[in-house]
Structures are given as structure tokens and as C-alpha cells.
Amino acid sequence: MASNKEDMKLFGMLISPYVIRVEIALKLKGIEYKYIEEKPGNLSEKAIQYNPIYKKVPILVHNEKHISESLVILEYIDETWKQNPILPSDPYKKALARFWSKFIDDKVMYAARKAFFYHDEKELEQGIEETTVALQLLENELKDKFFGGEEIGIVDISAVILAYWLPIIQEAFGVKLFTSDKFPKLYNWSQDFNNHPIVKELLPPRETLKTNYKGLYERHVASK
Incomplete structure (x- = not known):
């Protein structure tokens, strides 16, 4: 090792x-x-x-x-490194974990970017709608405390961008996509995930991220 x-x-x-x-x-x-x-x-x-x-x-x-x-x-x-596996050993469950990990990047965050960096109201509405549909699919997929069961796995790790980054970005941009009332299971998951001892230790300061994304928002508005 x-x-x-x-x-x-x-x-x-x-x-x-x-x-x-x-x-x-x-x-x-x-x-x-x-x-x-x-x-x-x-x-x-x-x-x-x-x-x-x-x-x-x-x-x-x-x-x-x-x-x-x-x-x-x-x-x-x-x-x-085989200790503390983050992917299931069962081939089918492993394939599903890979699918949902890629779904987060290809569907959820792709749609969210359209909502944040929209060029007109139509694109904003489309981005919000697509993100809502994608998040609902994840909400339906969440069966346990974590996507990996009682311990965090690759889907949870892949979704750190939803658990921690997305609430900060939507606050900076003034676009609400991920809320506790719309997605209660995902919201509870995000709290448990962000407070996991290892995750909590590694997350960057909230204000640092907020300042960065506020700057992005201001540049986006200025460029329209």
C-alpha cells in the first residue's frame, strides 16, 4: 500500500x-x-x-x-486500495453507482449551469425545470441515509457539489433550485453528508465560496 x-x-x-x-x-x-x-x-x-x-x-x-x-x-x-470501499462489489450495483455518479455531472449540474448562466428568461425557466426534474430523480433514488447505504459511497462523494456547493451558488446567484421543502430527503442527506467527520474537515470555508460565486454572478450580469 x-x-x-x-x-x-x-x-x-x-x-x-x-x-x-x-x-x-x-x-x-x-x-x-x-x-x-x-x-x-x-x-x-x-x-x-x-x-x-x-x-x-x-x-x-x-x-x-x-x-x-x-x-x-x-x-x-x-x-x-481495497479498504473502506466506495463502490459496491456487486457488478449490477456497481454499474448503478457509476450511472448515478455520471448523472450528477451530465444532467443535474449541466441543467443547473443553464439556470445560473442563462442568456434570457426562457433559458432560465428551462434550466430551472430541467434541474428540478433531475433533482427529483435523485430524491426518488435515495433509499437510505446515504446513497451508499449507512456509509458514504461514490454517489455521495460525487454529489458533494449538490450538498455543499449548490446551496451557496444559488444564494449568490439568487436562483432557488435545491430547497428543503421541494426535496426533503435530499436535504436531510446533504446535512448528514456535510457533517460527516471526514467531509466536514475538507469542505472549504463557506464565505470563501460565496465571495467567489458572487464575483462570477456580477461578471455574468455585466456581460449580458
């Missing part, structure tokens, strides 16, 4: 929920790593060298083998 900080590096950014996904998985597994902070819009030469195709974080470097894209990294971590 590689637990030495010399063996493991994570290139990330404080404001990125995709980086936090990887950190949660590493902490759950008890894997030590060296964290290297990158600047938004100004990645280091080393980071670009490790991820020349997408040129973004997170990037995990394990014994000089570099892996990018958060969901790919999560699977790599789970397959490399």
Missing part, C-alpha cells in the same frame, strides 16, 4: 468540488498525500504536463502515474 506522501500528489484548487471528491476518497481510505494548490485560470507547467488534454484539476499523481477527471480518479483509488 502506498501511504507515503512521496508516493502521492494531488493537484487541486480550494474552490473545486471535483478536487474535494478526490480528497474525501483518499481520506476515507486513510491514504496520505501531498496537496499542491493550483491557481484558477493559471495552472502550473507541471499540472499542464500531467493533464495536457483537459488542462484542469484534479490531477492525481501516484508513483509518477498521473490520472485526471474526478470520477476516473475515484475508481482508480477504489481499485488500488
Whole structure:
């Protein structure tokens, strides 16, 4: 098992929920790593060298083998270190976990971006409607305390962007998508997830994120 900080590096950014996904998985597994902070819009030469195709974080470097894209990294971590699994062992349940993890990025957050960065009222309404439908599907899928059952798994980790980031972003942009009255099960899940000891330790300060997204909102309004 590689637990030495010399063996493991994570290139990330404080404001990125995709980086936090990887950190949660590493902490759950008890894997030590060296964290290297990158600047938004100004990645280091080393980071670009490790991820020349997408040129973004997170990037995990394990014994000089570099892996990018958060969901790919999560699977790599789970397959490399068997303790505290985040993916089910059953092939069908594993396939479902992969499906819902990808659904969060491809459907929920894609729709939410349309609602936040809309160009006109029609696009705003469409974004809100699509996000509501996607969140309702997740609400219906949640059967236990966590998507992973009594312990957090890959779907929960993937959904950190919903649990912590989305409420802050919607407050900054003044667009309500995720509320406790509309999605009570998801809301309770988000509270339990955000207060999980490992997750809570890693989440960036709320005010830091709020300031960042308020700046994004102001630039978006100015550009319209």
C-alpha cells in the first residue's frame, strides 16, 4: 500500500468540488498525500504536463502515474486500495453507482449551469425545470441515509457539489433550485453528508465560496 506522501500528489484548487471528491476518497481510505494548490485560470507547467488534454484539476499523481477527471480518479483509488470501499462489489450495483455518479455531472449540474448562466428568461425557466426534474430523480433514488447505504459511497462523494456547493451558488446567484421543502430527503442527506467527520474537515470555508460565486454572478450580469 502506498501511504507515503512521496508516493502521492494531488493537484487541486480550494474552490473545486471535483478536487474535494478526490480528497474525501483518499481520506476515507486513510491514504496520505501531498496537496499542491493550483491557481484558477493559471495552472502550473507541471499540472499542464500531467493533464495536457483537459488542462484542469484534479490531477492525481501516484508513483509518477498521473490520472485526471474526478470520477476516473475515484475508481482508480477504489481499485488500488481495497479498504473502506466506495463502490459496491456487486457488478449490477456497481454499474448503478457509476450511472448515478455520471448523472450528477451530465444532467443535474449541466441543467443547473443553464439556470445560473442563462442568456434570457426562457433559458432560465428551462434550466430551472430541467434541474428540478433531475433533482427529483435523485430524491426518488435515495433509499437510505446515504446513497451508499449507512456509509458514504461514490454517489455521495460525487454529489458533494449538490450538498455543499449548490446551496451557496444559488444564494449568490439568487436562483432557488435545491430547497428543503421541494426535496426533503435530499436535504436531510446533504446535512448528514456535510457533517460527516471526514467531509466536514475538507469542505472549504463557506464565505470563501460565496465571495467567489458572487464575483462570477456580477461578471455574468455585466456581460449580458
